[in-house]
Amino acid sequence: MFALQLTVPVLSANSYAQSQQQVTNKSAESKAQKDQPAAEVNTSESDKPETTVFPAVTVEAKASEEVTGYVAKRSSTATKTDTPILEIPQSVSVVTRRELDMRSVQNFTEALRYVPGVAVDQFGFQGQGFEYLMMRGFNAVNTANFRDGLSNSAVGFFSQFITETYGVERVDVLRGPSSVVFGRGDAGGIVNRVTKRPSATPIREIEFQYGNFDRKRIAADIGAVSKDGTIMFRLVTTALDSDTQTRYPNTGGDRAHNERFYIAPSITWRPTVDTTITLMGDVLNNRSGSSPFYIASPIGGFTNVLQSDPKFSKYNTNQSSFSYQLEHHFNDIFTVRQNFRFAQQVGRFQDLFQTFNPLDQPKLIERSAYATNERLNQTVLDTHAQAKFNTGPVNHTVLLGADWNQTNLSLKFFQGYNNGFTVPNIDLLNPVYGTPIPRPDILGQSAKQKIDQLGFYIQDQLRYDNWILTLSGRYDRINTNNADRLDSTLSTKSNDSAFTGRGGLTYLFSNGIAPYFSYAQSFLPQTGFSSTGTPFDPTRGSQFEAGIKYQPVNGKGLYTVAFFDLTKNNTLTRDPTNLNGFGFVQTGEIRSRGVELEARTELLRGLNAIGSFTYMDVDNLKDTEFKGKRPLQVPSIMTSGWLDYSFGALGIDWLRGFGLGGGVRYVGKTYNEEANITTTPSFTLFDASLRYEKGPVLFNINASNIFNNHYIASTNFGRPYLGLERTVIGTLTFRF
Numbered sequence: 001m002f003a004l005q006l007t008v009p010v011l012s013a014n015s016y017a018q019s020q021q022q023v024t025n026k027s028a029e030s031k032a033q034k035d036q037p038a039a040e041v042n043t044s045e046s047d048k049p050e051t052t053v054f055p056a057v058t059v060e061a062k063a064s065e066e067v068t069g070y071v072a073k074r075s076s077t078a079t080k081t082d083t084p085i086l087e088i089p090q091s092v093s094v095v096t097r098r099e100l101d102m103r104s105v106q107n108f109t110e111a112l113r114y115v116p117g118v119a120v121d122q123f124g125f126q127g128q129g130f131e132y133l134m135m136r137g138f139n140a141v142n143t144a145n146f147r148d149g150l151s152n153s154a155v156g157f158f159s160q161f162i163t164e165t166y167g168v169e170r171v172d173v174l175r176g177p178s179s180v181v182f183g184r185g186d187a188g189g190i191v192n193r194v195t196k197r198p199s200a201t202p203i204r205e206i207e208f209q210y211g212n213f214d215r216k217r218i219a220a221d222i223g224a225v226s227k228d229g230t231i232m233f234r235l236v237t238t239a240l241d242s243d244t245q246t247r248y249p250n251t252g253g254d255r256a257h258n259e260r261f262y263i264a265p266s267i268t269w270r271p272t273v274d275t276t277i278t279l280m281g282d283v284l285n286n287r288s289g290s291s292p293f294y295i296a297s298p299i300g301g302f303t304n305v306l307q308s309d310p311k312f313s314k315y316n317t318n319q320s321s322f323s324y325q326l327e328h329h330f331n332d333i334f335t336v337r338q339n340f341r342f343a344q345q346v347g348r349f350q351d352l353f354q355t356f357n358p359l360d361q362p363k364l365i366e367r368s369a370y371a372t373n374e375r376l377n378q379t380v381l382d383t384h385a386q387a388k389f390n391t392g393p394v395n396h397t398v399l400l401g402a403d404w405n406q407t408n409l410s411l412k413f414f415q416g417y418n419n420g421f422t423v424p425n426i427d428l429l430n431p432v433y434g435t436p437i438p439r440p441d442i443l444g445q446s447a448k449q450k451i452d453q454l455g456f457y458i459q460d461q462l463r464y465d466n467w468i469l470t471l472s473g474r475y476d477r478i479n480t481n482n483a484d485r486l487d488s489t490l491s492t493k494s495n496d497s498a499f500t501g502r503g504g505l506t507y508l509f510s511n512g513i514a515p516y517f518s519y520a521q522s523f524l525p526q527t528g529f530s531s532t533g534t535p536f537d538p539t540r541g542s543q544f545e546a547g548i549k550y551q552p553v554n555g556k557g558l559y560t561v562a563f564f565d566l567t568k569n570n571t572l573t574r575d576p577t578n579l580n581g582f583g584f585v586q587t588g589e590i591r592s593r594g595v596e597l598e599a600r601t602e603l604l605r606g607l608n609a610i611g612s613f614t615y616m617d618v619d620n621l622k623d624t625e626f627k628g629k630r631p632l633q634v635p636s637i638m639t640s641g642w643l644d645y646s647f648g649a650l651g652i653d654w655l656r657g658f659g660l661g662g663g664v665r666y667v668g669k670t671y672n673e674e675a676n677i678t679t680t681p682s683f684t685l686f687d688a689s690l691r692y693e694k695g696p697v698l699f700n701i702n703a704s705n706i707f708n709n710h711y712i713a714s715t716n717f718g719r720p721y722l723g724l725e726r727t728v729i730g731t732l733t734f735r736f
Contacts, residue, residue, distance in 0.1 A: 089504025127290025187541025606649025
C-alpha cells in the first residue's frame, strides 16, 4: 500500500525513479507518524503554530485501481505486477466498473461488446449462461476464463463456470498468447474478471431492476470496516427471475424461464501495514429452460420453430468457490504473494435435438433426447516472489513463481430409453409442445478426466532510460488421465511438457506515445473429449505483435493501434458428423493476421467515448480439405463506438444528474460451413441509455438493440442461431 498519486505520467527512467523515491519517502514518513505513541505527538499550547493546521489525511489504494471514468491506466493482468498499460508490450483493454454501470451490463459477454478483437454472442441469445466469445479469430469459451489472475477455464459437455457481472469490479482483456505467466492462457488471449472485494471506503447499495420479458432482479452490495481499519468485510448478492426471448410457437406465448441466485462474502485482514490477507467465497445457482436451437427449413431458412420443448429443456447448475489472497512486503525490494482458489460446479442438463429430416415428409422432423450429469472441480494455486532493484542505470522488476492447476471432470451421458420410448416428431407447419418426455435412461458414456499442470515461470521488466524490455519464460509439465468407466480399454494417460516465452520492447516518449514490439507463445492442454471419446492434444500458438499506445500527459485517455500475426496448432472445430452439434474434432493449423484500433477517452468535460475497430484475416493453413478457408463464425471486420454525456457539465441546475449514452456495433459477415460456400449477413445494432442521479439515488434505463433488428448471429452446420432481440431494462439504485 502507498499514498496514491493522482497523476502518473512516465517521462523517463530517471523521473520515474525520482517520483517513486518521493512516494517511498512520504510513505515512510506517514508510517513513522502512525507508529509514534500519542504522548510523543502532543505539544504544549506555546508550541502550537498560530496558523490553523488541518488533520493529515492518508488515502491508500493499489495502483491497479487507478481509474478515470472509462479509462484505466494500470493493470496486473499482463505481467502479474502492477504495471502502467502504456508499458505493457501487448494489447490490453479494461472495462471499468463505471462503464459496466453506465451501460447497465447484465451478462458477461455484454461487457465485451465494445472491446476490439473480441467477438461475442456468436451463438445468439444464450439464456443458459454460457459465455461464448472468440478472441482474434479463435474460440475462447473454455480457455479465456480467468478470475482474479487464476484460471477458471474448465469445461465438460455443457458445464463451464459462469460469471455474475454484478460481482465484478472490472474486466481486463489481454489479447494474444499469455501462457508465460498464466499457464492456461490460450493463443487468442485471456479475459480476467476482477472480483469485488472489501475496501477502506465500502460501497453500500441496494438495486431494484425490471425489464421486458418480465425480468425482475434485486441486488445488494454491502461493506463494513472495523474502527482501526484492519478488518474489512463485503457482501455482494443478487437474485434474478425472468422470462426470455425464447418463445415457443402455438403455445399461447410460452417462453423459456430463467432463475439465478448469487451471493459472495469476502473479508480482508491487515494485521500490519505490510501484510494483507483476503478470503473470498461465492455461490451461484442457475436454473434455465432456454434452448437456442431453431430448426432450419428444408432449403436452409429460418423457421422460428424450436426443436426443444419448454417442459423438457433444462440447464441447471450449482457452482461455488473459495479463494484466498496473501500479500506481504518484506521491504521496498521484496514482495511475496500467494493466490488460491477451489471452484466446483454440479450440473444436470437435458435437451432435444433434431436427428433426421425424412425426404418423403420434409416438414416432419425427428428428434432425440439426451441428458448429462456433470461434476467439474478446479484447484489453482499460484505463488510468486517479486523483487525491485537496480543494477547500475537499469531498473528491474523481477518475478519468480510457480503455479499448480488441477481440473477434474466427471461426465455421464444418457441417450435413449430402455422401454423403447421415442421422442415425438415435430411438424414445422404445426408444432406441438408440452407432450411429456421422460429423461433418457440409457448410459451411453461414463468418463472421468483429470488434468494436472505444474508450471514454473520467471519474468524481468527492465527499464533503462526510456526503454522498457520485458522478458518472460515458463516451463510446464502436464499429466492427463482419461478414464472410461464403461470400457477400460479406452482409458488413456498422457504426459506433456513445454517451454514458452515472451519478449517485448517498449519506448516511452515524453509526450505519452509508446511504440512497442513483442513475440509471445502459448501452450494449452484441452479439457473435454472428442466425439469419439478420445482426449485432445495440447494447442501451441505463437504471435508477433507491433503497435503504438498513446496516453496524453495529464490527460484522460488511452489510444492503441496493434498489428498482429498469430498462428495456432491443434485447434478445435465442431464435428459436422455429430448431429447434436456439441462434439469437436482437432484440425490442423490456423493463422490470424490483422489490426486493432481502440480509443477510450474523455473528449470533453462530461463526454466519455469508446471506439474500436478490428480487421482479421483468418485462414486454415494445413487442413487438406479446407486449406485457405476461413473458420466458422469469424467475421473479418468488427467496429463499435459508444458516447456517454453527463449533462451536469453544462452547469444548468435542472439538468444536473441527467446522463445520456448511445452506441453502435457492426459485425461483418461470417461463413456457414468450412467450405465457405454460404454466408450469414453482417448486422448493425444500436444501444442507448438514459440516467438520472440525485443524491443517493440513481435511475438508469438501458436498451440493447434498440431498433429491434431481427438478425441471425451465425449459422453453424445448417443450424441458424437467432440474435439478441431488443431488451429494455430499468434499474433503481439506492446508495447510502
